[in-house]
Amino acid sequence: MRQLEGWGWWLATLWMAVFAAIHLYFAGFGFPEPITMRGFHLLVFVPPLFLLYPARTSSPQTRPSLPDWVWAAFAAAPHLWVIWNAQAVSDRMEYVDPFGWEMMALGIICVITLLEATRRAVEPGLAWMVAISLLYMQFGHLLPGVLNTRVFTPAEIVESAWLVPTAGGVYGPLTGIVATTIAVFILFGAFMQGSGTGRLFSNFGAMVAGRYSGGPAKVAVVTSGLFGTMSGSSVSNVITTGAMTIPLMQRVGYKPAVAGGIESAASVGGALMPPVMGAAAFVMAEITNIPYSQIISAAAIGAVMYYFAILAAVHFEAKRAGMRPMPLSEMPGWREVFADAHLIIPIGVLVYLMNERWSGNYAAFMSTLSMVAVSLLRARTRMGWRQVLESLASAGHTMAPLAVSIAGSGIVVSALTSTGMVVAFGGIIKDLAGGSLPWLLVLLCLTVLVLGMGIPTTPSYIIAAAIGVPQILELGSRTLGYSTEQLLLPAHLFVFYFAVIADATPPVAAAAFAAAAIAKASPTITSLHASRFGIAGFTVGFAFIYDPAIMARGSLAEILLASATQVGALVAVTAGYAGFLLKRMAMPERLLLVAGGLVGAFGYFLGDVERGAVAVLLPAGIALWQSMRREYSGAV
Known part of the structure; x- marks a missing residue:
């Protein structure tokens, strides 16, 4: 991202702040018609990416070049046309009404500028995936076997990629959910950071975990988990909290790669932790038509297990190495924590409104306003005009890359469904699984982890869900005896978990690589450590399918048994x-x-009781045996 100076910085800041504020206003007082809202969202957030992100490392780093301004102008044109003709676009029959030459030209411009914006601001891998999807529509009829498709005309390809509001593409429902619900939750997270809530989380983590063995690592886990619920990005979470926690961990004796692995595993898990999970969770609510409040309720136990496993691993590592707690001089003190404690009120407002079945848009809107109001209670947290402006601009800077990544993933999903590749690829996985649900889940797990190597969490989840969820529903309902309705949420949570932890698993792991840069360690070794610290992501992911009690479904005894089984298994591993x-x-x-x-x-x-007995009694038995003998002094 460019480091703009002077008037360029002010222009970018005011642009992002003003249009982020308009999104917040819409959330509280009502959104325009869907096509108008989607067009407005893309119009205000796609063109600035060409001014904020250089085309190459040799491009100017403090100001946009003339070609960047040209790119921005071309990027705006298709969305201006859609807004101007919003009613006609809404009324037209897709693939039936004429798709004229001017629409063809604007659609091509939209796709090309979207690809370039994605390459610059998100991931080149996602841009390549979008391009390959479109090429597959053009040339798929030349391929043999299951890859063969029908012939698509250029007009059909461009229309499906750009202007099919009811199905996919740039203006599909995915862009709609980003322009509304996800945008306002990003705003809430930005205001939490601007008010000093991050400091509250950091100090609270230090007081809760810093006094125990390996304290800095436990502080990193607690702080990153709390911070990650509002940041929405594992990489930004690593950069924000890791700059403090990784050096602290290294200071008390953790190896650089281990410190980076702990931080990246903890940062990635923020997207799993209610009440504000990652953007993919809101997309899940849109795809499944399951209320967001029900999704976060089902995910709560699993998220707690994920962080429990990291804390357990950190604890055992610290005890084995004889690491000490944080020095008292570096502990903030409860007085420092309570000085910011009032900032927890807006999170309570959010949880209350969500539980009362208010829309996510309105709940986040009210919570954002309450964050500003609550911050005024103390001078140290008071948000003046500058803090409000910076929070709005920060939200805009987060929304812009997400806008193009979701629009790009919409094109991929549209291409997969139009060509029948969803069915074909699903059939390939199904054939490889040979009717075995465990093998199907393993193959889908690997598929999502591979997708996560080159594209962010949300697009990875969207694409993998389109391919894998129907297979889980079909085979799972036959194998487990559940209805497809009962399996719908578990299947999506399964895919979601692996899309999230892909950021920390080798060979390409964005969060782990960011942590490795801070720790000055090997990125590959750091990602291997992140994978083992995040082992609960794998165990909980499979538990969603096989053990619905982990989603708080069933009797209290069943929920307690499922939780105890996970706890015992994670302690043992x-x-x-x-x-x-x-x-x-x-x-x-x-x-x-x-x-x-x-x-x-x-x-x-095994049966649930037998499996629980193995998980709980084995570590308990070894602990009892250890308590009765002298400590082992050999090499470990």
Whole structure:
């Protein structure tokens, strides 16, 4: 991103702030018609990307070049036309009414500028995926076997990519949810940061976890989890909190790659943690037509398990290495925490309104206003005009890249459905699975992790859900005996979890690479450590399908059994890897613990009670045996 100076900085800041404020106004007082709103959102956030992000490293870094202004002007043209002709666009019959030459020209301009904006501001991998999807529509009829498609005319390709508001493409429903609900939640997160809520989370994390062994690592876990619920980006979470926590972890004895792995695993998990999960969760609500409040309720236990596993792994690592707590001189004190405690009120407002079934738009709107009002209660948190302006501009800078990434993923989904590739690719996975649900889930897990190598979480989730969820519903309903309605949310949460943790898993892991840069460690080794600290993402992901009690479905006894099974399994795996439970362990104990933990986590061929017994009794038995013998002093 360019470091604009002078009038350029002011222009970009005011542009982003003004139009972010308009989005906030719409959330409270009503949105325009869908086509108008989508056009407005893309008009105000796509063209600035050419001014904010250079085309190449050799391009000017402090000001836009003349070609950048030309790109921005061309990027605005298609969306201006849509806004001007919003009623006609809404009324036209897709693929039936004529698609004239001017629409063809504007559609091509829209797609080309979107590809370039995505390449600059998001990920080149996503731009390539969009381009390949369109090329597949053009040339797929030349391919053999399951890859063969019908012949598409150029007009059909451009129309499906650009102007099919009811299905996919740039102006599809995905852009609609980003322009409305997701935009206002981004605003809420930006105002939380502007008010000093991040400082509250950091101080609270230090007071809760800093006094224990390996304190800085536990502070990183707690702080990143709290911060991640509002940041919406694992990479920005790593950069924001990791700049403080990674050096602290290294100072008390953690190796650089381990410190980076802890931070990246914790930062990635923020998108899993209610009440404000990542943008993909709002897209899930739109795709499934399941209320967002129901999604976050179902995800709550799993999110807690994810962070419990990281804390457990950090604890065992710290105890084995004999690490000390944070120095008292670096602890903020409860007085410092309580000085910002009033900033928790807007989060309470958000949770209350969501539970009362208010729309997500209105809940986030009221919570944002309450954040400004509550900040005025103390001088240290008071948001003046400058803080409000910076928060609005920060929200705009977050919305703009997300706008093009979601529009691009809409094109991919449109191409996959139009060509029948969703069915074909799903059929390939289904054939490879051979009618086995476990193998199907493993293949889908790998598919999502591969997608996550080159594209952000939300597009990865959208594309993988289009391919994989129908297969889970078909095979799962036959194998498990659940209805497709019962499996719908578990299937989407399964895909969602792996889309999220893809940011921390090798070989390409954006969050882990950012943490490695701070820690000055190997990116690959850092991502390997992030994967093991985030092991609960894998265990919980499969539990959504096989153990619905983990989503708080079922009796209290079933929910407690599912939770205890996960806790026991995660303790066993993390302790076995670290080589420490109550004391240091020899290799046979470690292998036994890891094997028992994996059986408890994935041994669904056993009954729930038997699996729970393995997960809970094995680490309990080894802990009891350790308490009765002297500490193992050999190499671990």
